Amino acid sequence: MTKTIFEKSIPGRIGFILPQNDVDIKINDCIPEKYRRKNEIKLPELSELDVMRHYIELSSKNHFIEKGFYPLGSCTMKYNPKSHEAFVRSSCLMDLHPYQPEETVQGALEILYELQNDLATIAGMKNTTLQPVAGAHGEFTGLKIIRAYHLAKGNAHKNEIILPDAAHGTNPASVALAGMKVVEIKSNEKGMVDLVALKAAINENTAGFMLTNPNTLGLFEPQIEQIAAAIHGVDGLMYMDGANMNPILGIVHPGKIGFDVMHYNLHKTMSTPHGGGGPGSGAVSVVEKLEKFLPYPMVNKIDDKFTLDYSHKETSIGKIHSFYGNFAVNVRAWAYIKTLGGKGLRRAAENSVINANYIMKKLEKVYHIPHNHTYCMHEFVATNEWQKQRCFENLGDKEKCNIKTLDIAKRLLDKGYHAPTIYFPLIVHEAMMIEPTETESKQTLDEFIATMIEINDECVNTPEVVLNAPTTTPIRRIDDVKAVKELNVRFVW
Amino acid sequence: MPYISNTDREREEMLKEIGVSKFEELVVDIPEKFRLKELMNLDAPMSELELSKRVFALTGKNKCTNVFNSFMGGGIYEHFIPAAVDTIISRPEFLTAYTPYQAEVSQGTLQAIYEYQSMICDLTGMEISNAGMYDGASATAEAIIMSIRKTRKSKAIIAGTINPRYKEVIKSYTEGLGIEIEYVPAVNGIIKPEDIEKAICEKTSCVVMQTPNYFGNFEDMFAMDEIIHKTKALFIAVVDPTSLAVMNAPCEYNADIVVGEGQALGNKPYFGGPLFGFLATKMEYNRMMPGRIVGETVDADGKRAFALTLQAREQHIRRDKATSNICSNQALCVLAATVYMSLLGKAGLLEIANQSATKAKYLADGISKIDGYSLAFNHPFFKEFTIKTPMKASVLKDKLLKKNIFAGIDLAEVGEENMLLIAVTEKKSKNDLDAFITALKEVNND
Numbered sequence: 001m002t003k004t005i006f007e008k009s010i011p012g013r014i015g016f017i018l019p020q021n022d023v024d025i026k027i028n029d030c031i032p033e034k035y036r037r038k039n040e041i042k043l044p045e046l047s048e049l050d051v052m053r054h055y056i057e058l059s060s061k062n063h064f065i066e067k068g069f070y071p072l073g074s075c076t077m078k079y080n081p082k083s084h085e086a087f088v089r090s091s092c093l094m095d096l097h098p099y100q101p102e103e104t105v106q107g108a109l110e111i112l113y114e115l116q117n118d119l120a121t122i123a124g125m126k127n128t129t130l131q132p133v134a135g136a137h138g139e140f141t142g143l144k145i146i147r148a149y150h151l152a153k154g155n156a157h158k159n160e161i162i163l164p165d166a167a168h169g170t171n172p173a174s175v176a177l178a179g180m181k182v183v184e185i186k187s188n189e190k191g192m193v194d195l196v197a198l199k200a201a202i203n204e205n206t207a208g209f210m211l212t213n214p215n216t217l218g219l220f221e222p223q224i225e226q227i228a229a230a231i232h233g234v235d236g237l238m239y240m241d242g243a244n245m246n247p248i249l250g251i252v253h254p255g256k257i258g259f260d261v262m263h264y265n266l267h268k269t270m271s272t273p274h275g276g277g278g279p280g281s282g283a284v285s286v287v288e289k290l291e292k293f294l295p296y297p298m299v300n301k302i303d304d305k306f307t308l309d310y311s312h313k314e315t316s317i318g319k320i321h322s323f324y325g326n327f328a329v330n331v332r333a334w335a336y337i338k339t340l341g342g343k344g345l346r347r348a349a350e351n352s353v354i355n356a357n358y359i360m361k362k363l364e365k366v367y368h369i370p371h372n373h374t375y376c377m378h379e380f381v382a383t384n385e386w387q388k389q390r391c392f393e394n395l396g397d398k399e400k401c402n403i404k405t406l407d408i409a410k411r412l413l414d415k416g417y418h419a420p421t422i423y424f425p426l427i428v429h430e431a432m433m434i435e436p437t438e439t440e441s442k443q444t445l446d447e448f449i450a451t452m453i454e455i456n457d458e459c460v461n462t463p464e465v466v467l468n469a470p471t472t473t474p475i476r477r478i479d480d481v482k483a484v485k486e487l488n489v490r491f492v493w
Numbered sequence: 494m495p496y497i498s499n500t501d502r503e504r505e506e507m508l509k510e511i512g513v514s515k516f517e518e519l520v521v522d523i524p525e526k527f528r529l530k531e532l533m534n535l536d537a538p539m540s541e542l543e544l545s546k547r548v549f550a551l552t553g554k555n556k557c558t559n560v561f562n563s564f565m566g567g568g569i570y571e572h573f574i575p576a577a578v579d580t581i582i583s584r585p586e587f588l589t590a591y592t593p594y595q596a597e598v599s600q601g602t603l604q605a606i607y608e609y610q611s612m613i614c615d616l617t618g619m620e621i622s623n624a625g626m627y628d629g630a631s632a633t634a635e636a637i638i639m640s641i642r643k644t645r646k647s648k649a650i651i652a653g654t655i656n657p658r659y660k661e662v663i664k665s666y667t668e669g670l671g672i673e674i675e676y677v678p679a680v681n682g683i684i685k686p687e688d689i690e691k692a693i694c695e696k697t698s699c700v701v702m703q704t705p706n707y708f709g710n711f712e713d714m715f716a717m718d719e720i721i722h723k724t725k726a727l728f729i730a731v732v733d734p735t736s737l738a739v740m741n742a743p744c745e746y747n748a749d750i751v752v753g754e755g756q757a758l759g760n761k762p763y764f765g766g767p768l769f770g771f772l773a774t775k776m777e778y779n780r781m782m783p784g785r786i787v788g789e790t791v792d793a794d795g796k797r798a799f800a801l802t803l804q805a806r807e808q809h810i811r812r813d814k815a816t817s818n819i820c821s822n823q824a825l826c827v828l829a830a831t832v833y834m835s836l837l838g839k840a841g842l843l844e845i846a847n848q849s850a851t852k853a854k855y856l857a858d859g860i861s862k863i864d865g866y867s868l869a870f871n872h873p874f875f876k877e878f879t880i881k882t883p884m885k886a887s888v889l890k891d892k893l894l895k896k897n898i899f900a901g902i903d904l905a906e907v908g909e910e911n912m913l914l915i916a917v918t919e920k921k922s923k924n925d926l927d928a929f930i931t932a933l934k935e936v937n938n939d
Contacts, residue, residue: 002600002797005608005835016575016841021848022923023855030850031739032873035711038745041738042615045838048577055832058605059586063598066585079496080589083541088763089579092552095559098569098765099902101894104561107554108764118535133627133766134821136808147669173808173818177638179669182813220522250533251520257527267821271496275825276602277592277624277785279767282821295665318665322568322630322658322754323765326823338547339495341538346529347494350516351504357519358507375511375519410597419595424809441498442507473597476793483790483802487779489621490611491789 005054006493009044015051042493061474062276063418069444071359071412073379073421073433074168074216076246076268076352081339084272084332093331098323102307109306112324113299115283115334122337122345123262123285124253129294130283131325135243138263138282139174139210141295144317145261145286146208146237147178148293152315155235162201162231163210164193166217166425171210171241180207187427191217191371193227206234208260212241214248216425216433217371218356218379228258237261237290245269246437247353247378250346254285261286270333281329293317297324351438352378355445359436362449366456370428379435381428384408387459394460403459403466405430410477411458411469415451495538558762562925563899566877566916567707568629568656569765570757572735572845573920574833578759581832582825592821596800597792602824603799606787609831616737617751618744619773623784625827626819629754630659632770633701633731634666635783635817636750639774640699640727641672642816643781648673648696652684654706655731657906672698682708682870682879686716693724699750703731704740707907708914709877710870714746722747734758734771736875738846750774759833760826769823769830780806783817848919849876852926856917859930865937869912877916879904883937886913892936898929 028036046054063070070077088094096108112130119128132138143161150158161175162183172182183201188194193211209231214220221227228238240254240262246269248254254262266272267280274280286294292315300309308324340348353376360380364372367382384405391401409419409432421433436445458465470476499507513519520528539547558571582588586601593599593606606624613622626632637649651663653676660676667674673696677688689700700721704712714730721728730748732740735757743751755769756762774782780803788802808815834842853876861868865883882889886903890913893900904912917926 002604004604004611006611009838013838014840015577015836015838018573018841018844018848018919019922021844021851023852023926025851025854027739027847027850030854030873031875034715035740035873037737037740037742039742041839041842043612043834043837043839043842045840046835048575048836051832051835052577052580054835055581055601055605056584058601059581059584061598061600061604062586062590062602063595064586065589070591072591075591077591081496083545085583085588087545087548090548090552091559092555092557094761094763095557095571096555096764097558097563097565097571097762097899099565099567100556100558100764100899101890104556104894104899105764107551110551110554121533121535133823134819136818136820137627137631140818144665144669169807169809169812169815170818170820172813173811173815176813176815177666177670177818179671220520222522222524224527225524248523251529252523252527253529257524273589273825274591274821275823276587276590276599276605276828277824278821279769279823279826280821319658319661320631320665321766322628322656322662322768326766327764328767335544335548338536338539338544339541342532342535344494344497344538345535346532347497351497351499353519354504354507354511354516355499357511361511373522375513375521377520377522409595413595413597418591418598438497438499442503444498470597474600475597475796475798478596478792478798478800479790480800480802483788483800486790487776487802488789489607489779489786489802490614491608492611 004491005044006491008046008050008054011045013045013047015046015048068416069440069448070418071420071434071436071448072418073435074243075421076435076437078271078437079439080271080273084335087335088328088331106306109299111331111334113301113306115330116299118337119264119283120285122249124255125285126288127291127294128283128285130330131295131321132282132284133321133326134278134280135263135265135282136170136174137320138284139170140177141284141320142239142261142263143174143178143180145290145293146239147180148317149237149290150207157205158207160205161208161210162206166215166427167212168243191219192221193223195223195226198227199230202230202234204234206236208237208239210239210241212243214244214377217381218376219373220377224257243268244378247349249349250342251349255287261290266329266333271336272329272332279326279329281326281333295320348438355436355438355440356380359434359445359449363452366453379433381431381433383428383430387456390460391463401463403463405432407466407469408455411455411466413470414472417448558899561897561899562928564901564915564917564929565899567902567914568658568754569762570916570918571762571920572757572918574759575836577836578829578832582829587828593801596798600799603787605828605831607789607799609827610787612831612834613771613773616734617773618742619751620776621779622771622773623782623786625822626770626772626784627823628768629752629770630662632752632772633659634663636729636752636772637663637667637699639750639781639783640729643727643778644698644725646696646698647671649699649701650689650692650697651676651701652703653678654684654708655701655703656707682710682872683712686713686720689717690720693726697724697726699727699729701729701731705733705736705875705877708870708879709874710872718747735846738842740875755830758830760829767823767826769826779803781816782806784819784822845919849917852921853878853917856926860933863934866933876918877914879912879914882911882913885910889936893932896932898932
């Protein structure tokens with residue numbers, strides 16, 4: 001049984017010492033009785049080696065990029081360059097206090113200024129805020145900007161955001177947090193925006209349209225021009241969720257195809273590490289007419305001096321983070337853009353598309369791909385349908401052949417891969433969304449394809465192997481119901 | 494090309510296998526006229542060697558707090574961080590792992606979060622903690638929204654003494670939601686309980702109090718408890734986690750939701766980010782909470798296992814009805830905090846708190862004896878306090894900067910041009926403190 005760190009605690013053991021306190025004052029002279037803690041805190045007592053062993057043991061139970069492939073759709077799990085880790089560990093980046101005078105943080109501001117501009121260039125827009133620290137945080141920021149635009153024009157009634165049913169869950173949740181109403185429209189049979197449904201949803205209250213493009217099926221929206229025209233026709237704004245920005249880097253500028261505001265997921269597109277769930281960065285770029293609404297401060301350059309610019313405070317949506325966003329994440333993204341340049345970013349985009357199409361081509365006769373438009377962008381969505389069908393044709397036992405996408409995903413874990421994104425987008429029944437990214441080699445893809453074919457064969461001939469998967473991982477499938485019903489969210493000792 | 498694996502030849506082979514002759518055929522869905530014909534106008538690509546020289550040059554333009562004698566706090570504190578913390582959070586097993594949705598291959602991340610939640614619950618005396626928020630400010634804003642959801646009332650009463658950054662973030666988080674905010678002004682650096690009592694009405698969903706407050710002063714949280722809990726409003730406490738080693742656990746004054754900035758627990762200041770917010774509460778409010786939560790369960794073999802739980806609150810399930818839009822959080826910072834607290838242990842965190850508080854007191858005593866300077870308030874404080882300065886704090890700060898001292902935070906922003914907020918951590922030696930006192934004397938005599 002895996003012990004928690006608390007179960008390893010030995011009273012009196014020490015993993016840390018400070019120099020002797022050289023001021024002669026007692027704590028009780030600082031903190032009057034009334035304010036003193038009644039019961040002692042209960043942190044574990046361990047040596048440094050104990051702690052290291054514990055967390056290294058835990059680390060060995062994780063899947064991570066250097067260990068193996070993540071075919072994780074919409075998450076862009078590309079390789080995270082190690083030089084960036086070295087850069088952000090420069091003392092004069094780590095040991096900067098956010099309230100330091102501008103003249104003492106010129107290097108930091110220069111990096112942020114360049115990143116703001118580079119991201120605006122890539123978006124084909126005017127300017128960029130680096131304050132949002134996650135994709136959903138960026139959505140919230142962008143939506144607040146849309147709201148501010150309408151309020152500034154005296155159009156308080158414009159509070160409806162239209163989005164397709166294929167959208168990420170964060171989209172409607174962010175609309176709600178921004179105080180607007182969600183109007184969801186159905187996608188058409190091709191998985192794209194249904195123009196008729198869109199036009200029916202548009203009215204004078206329409207504040208904007210929110211679209212992930214390429215969409216969550218990995219397809220570029222070909223009617224983008226008509227969509228933008230319809231939305232702009234009622235003075236609505238076009239929001240691009242940049243979760244899938246990777247395959248269009250240097251291929252199209254979102255700002256030149258009708259979008260007014262977009263967020264990046266720098267932890268996807270610009271290769272900053274996911275950290276087991278964060279920190280990320282959700283930078284937001286906007287076109288000129290929305291610039292004055294960006295969160296304050298922006299980084300500006302006046303003559304040769306970089307400054308934190310609060311001059312648009314009156315029109316700004318305000319602050320959405322205590323300081324300037326996830327600085328250390330933004331430095332990594334800056335380094336990535338500087339390393340690749342225009343040429344490299346375009347190449348990254350192209351190869352991400354080629355890699356995805358290569359897998360799709362090799363698997364299209366093995367797995368059902370419901371929205372097969374001949375080619376995809378950086379990802380595609382398959383399902384379990386044929387595996388279930390073929391198993392039944394072979395074994396004639398419905399129960400034995402009740403193979404779900406979840407089972408196929410779990411079998412991939414057994415074979416050393418992370419699972420694809422599953423059960424998303426919601427518009428595809430039993431979806432599995434596969435995104436390889438450009439950093440994976442042909443050899444890795446060939447091995448993955450072979451594995452997927454192998455799993456298909458297992459589904460047909462020995463479905464129990466798939467249904468029982470995984471068996472080689474540190475733990476097997478978990479009891480989700482128990483996790484909720486017998487809620488245990490802290491160790492009591 | 495850096496970080497792109499396939500060679501040009503492999504690329505051609507793959508295009509052939511796909512059945513196209515060139516890349517452009519794959520993107521026919523993108524209207525031709527939108528496709529860029531030229532490369533984007535960005536700097537020419539740099540090698541790792543060139544870029545490392547550029548980074549070195551840029552960081553050389555910064556002045557950092559490990560060289561300067563720094564007394565800046567205001568929510569971001571420079572406590573000592575044992576090297577083992579970075580060793581763990583640099584491990585690719587944690588650094589490059591995805592969000593732990595696939596529990597079978599994420600037990601490392603999941604168990605660490607469970608341990609983090611346990612530690613936060615112990616420090617705060619609460620029963621359930623989430624896996625972290627963006628920062629203390631957004632955690633506070635989300636706690637207010639949570640109280641609105643719980644009480645179905647629309648007004649938040651907030652102490653005027655909370656961190657001004659939090660006020661700004663609360664404003665942008667709440668203004669679109671029709672939440673009314675009322676700030677109760679400070680009297681002599683703290684909030685008078687009777688002023689809270691006067692402000693509370695039938696619309697009040699919560700009262701937000703920070704202790705130690707922005708000026709460093711302790712608020713009377715016990716008096717607040719009595720007043721707030723006469724009504725249905727929730728008591729939200731904003732606290733400094735380091736202070737909790739020695740100061741009242743928020744459960745002692747019956748806080749309903751406890752939030753704060755976690756950066757001080759094992760994370761570098763990094764020019765203000767990444768930070769992380771913590772949020773803990775009573776079990777009865779668990780379904781109202783924002784953010785991820787990890788629970789203990791078992792696997793198919795009955796083996797102890799950890800998994801994300803109570804997910805029915807979250808955006809990927811509930812969409813626009815979710816308790817929050819948060820998805821990515823600040824997981825690696827939370828891991829740093831967990832390793833930090835494990836290394837320090839009970840005795841270590843206590844010692845950090847003791848040394849920070851006693852050294853702050855030493856400095857405050859020293860400064861109050863210098864001509865022209867005095868303590869701004871006559872209240873107890875932990876590691877941060879406010880002084881009155883003989884000249885504008887901005888002028889004083891500039892003078893001290895020339896002596897390689899970051900003197901603290903100028904309180905002009907909150908209307909006090911002659912006040913300076915000073916933070917002290919265990920990292921300061923008596924010499925550092927004496928040097929600051931001497932410098933303050935000198936600049937006043939210049």
